[in-house]
Amino acid sequence: MANSLHSSTSFISNPVNFGHSKIPAQIPGSVSFPSRYLHNFNLNKSDRRVLRVMACSGVEEVQVDVSLSPRVNAVKPSKTVAITDQATALAQAGVSVIRLAAGEPDFDTPVLIAEAGINAIREGFTRYTPNAGTLELRSAICHKLKEENGLSYTPDQILVSNGAKQSILQAVLAVCSPGDEVIIPAPFWVSYPEMARIADATPVILPTRISENFLLDPKVLESKLTEKSRLLILCSPSNPTGSVYPKNLLDEIARIVAKHPRLLVLSDEIYEHIIYAPATHTSFASLPGMWERTLTVNGFSKAFAMTGWRLGYIAGPKHFVAACNKIQSQFTSGASSISQKAGVAALGLGYAGGEVVSKMVKAFRERRDFLVKSFGELEGVKMSEPQGAFYLFIDFSTYYGSEAEGFGKIENSESLCRYLLDKAQVLLH
Numbered sequence: 234m235a236n237s238l239h240s241s242t243s244f245i246s247n248p249v250n251f252g253h254s255k256i257p258a259q260i261p262g263s264v265s266f267p268s269r270y271l272h273n274f275n276l277n278k279s280d281r282r283v284l285r286v287m288a289c290s291g292v293e294e295v296q297v298d299v300s301l302s303p304r305v306n307a308v309k310p311s312k313t314v315a316i317t318d319q320a321t322a323l324a325q326a327g328v329s330v331i332r333l334a335a336g337e338p339d340f341d342t343p344v345l346i347a348e349a350g351i352n353a354i355r356e357g358f359t360r361y362t363p364n365a366g367t368l369e370l371r372s373a374i375c376h377k378l379k380e381e382n383g384l385s386y387t388p389d390q391i392l393v394s395n396g397a398k399q400s401i402l403q404a405v406l407a408v409c410s411p412g413d414e415v416i417i418p419a420p421f422w423v424s425y426p427e428m429a430r431i432a433d434a435t436p437v438i439l440p441t442r443i444s445e446n447f448l449l450d451p452k453v454l455e456s457k458l459t460e461k462s463r464l465l466i467l468c469s470p471s472n473p474t475g476s477v478y479p480k481n482l483l484d485e486i487a488r489i490v491a492k493h494p495r496l497l498v499l500s501d502e503i504y505e506h507i508i509y510a511p512a513t514h515t516s517f518a519s520l521p522g523m524w525e526r527t528l529t530v531n532g533f534s535k536a537f538a539m540t541g542w543r544l545g546y547i548a549g550p551k552h553f554v555a556a557c558n559k560i561q562s563q564f565t566s567g568a569s570s571i572s573q574k575a576g577v578a579a580l581g582l583g584y585a586g587g588e589v590v591s592k593m594v595k596a597f598r599e600r601r602d603f604l605v606k607s608f609g610e611l612e613g614v615k616m617s618e619p620q621g622a623f624y625l626f627i628d629f630s631t632y633y634g635s636e637a638e639g640f641g642k643i644e645n646s647e648s649l650c651r652y653l654l655d656k657a658q659v660l661l662h
């Protein structure tokens with residue numbers, strides 16, 4: 234197969250056109266093995282429309298201009314909405330649905346972390362914190378980055394936010410000008426291109442191959458970089474493929490990045506601790522010459538099962554972090570004081586979260602092994618064994634075009650997911 238993303242055996246059936254290149258949509262076909270919920274949102278068109286409503290009195294007619302900003306139009310709605318709605322409707326009708334779609338551990342937040350949050354409330358630690366986060370938490374993050382990642386930062390080079398998602402969006406907003414290109418290897422976490430669009434930047438999607446474990450080929454990167462290239466987003470371990478970039482490949486990428494003075498790198502390391510030996514994690518900023526141009530993002534949601542606490546952070550050169558800080562100061566202000574206390578406790582669990590985290594990683598590994606083995610027994614199904622995170626990105630294209638009894642034709646990954654929901658009450662996306 235010359236290029237799995239362009240061939241007819243592609244793992245997706247509805248390629249989306251971004252400019253001139255057809256790239257895979259990160260849509261049905263992905264399984265997350267710790268998940269329960271799907272994000273669900275729907276956006277209106279921003280064409281100019283006037284809604285006529287009767288005023289409360291019932292006498293007057295009020296006209297409301299319901300047109301939206303073109304920015305909203307530029308953002309694509311989640312492709313998982315329809316199927317999630319269907320699953321929710323089934324669940325509401327009393328059908329038990331196995332949800333394998335959302336990127337959320339099914340473990341509860343470890344007790345020591347939860348107690349730190351409870352204590353924060355009891356002790357009245359419930360006021361605004363500094364915008365960038367408490368010095369206590371930022372110092373703990375500096376310590377973690379030094380010990381675990383070999384990265385030296387001072388607290389003024391750290392910005393704590395309401396989740397890593399906010400950290401990434403603020404970074405994109407802070408460094409990209411309209412028309413800049415944000416380079417994103419596919420398959421990607423669906424939010425990256427949309428964040429680029431929100432910043433009026435252009436997402437440039439670089440294909441990867443299943444045969445190369447979905448890792449970015451440095452030659453492809455080199456061929457796509459232009460003067461407009463502003464930000465390369467790397468995610469390792471990856472959502473949705475579970476690929477982990479080995480150090481020698483990151484070294485090669487770094488050598489290419491170094492030739493482009495305008496190019497910065499956002500290294501999303503949120504799945505860092507969820508990694509399966511012998512794979513090991515390398516922080517991009519630790520590579521020669523990369524500290525100055527790398528924004529390292531990490532958070533607490535995944536490894537510490539803290540999705541609802543909304544806590545993430547960015548580390549980078551002061552100039553860039555201060556810019557993100559400024560955006561945050563007019564946006565949400567600091568993260569929750571309670572969550573920040575819990576974050577300190579999480580980082581206090583020891584190297585890579587200590588035993589508490591390694592227990593969860595062990596469970597994820599067992600689930601990965603089970604699913605890889607089970608799907609591996611299905612004829613024609615292709616996948617690359619995840620080395621980290623908790624997702625499987627599966628090529629089911631062998632089933633497309635076949636008739637399923639009582640369902641009809643399985644046209645593509647979307648209809649396959651519908652079929653699985655119908656027949657087995659399992660939600661994939």
Ligand SMILES: Cc1ncc(COP(=O)(O)O)c(C=O)c1O
Nearest residue numbers: 336396397398422472532534545
């Ligand atoms: C790759 C990646 N980065 C960042 C995030 C954001 O995590 P949070 O905002 O919960 O910290 C997620 C969540 O799904 C993710 O998968």
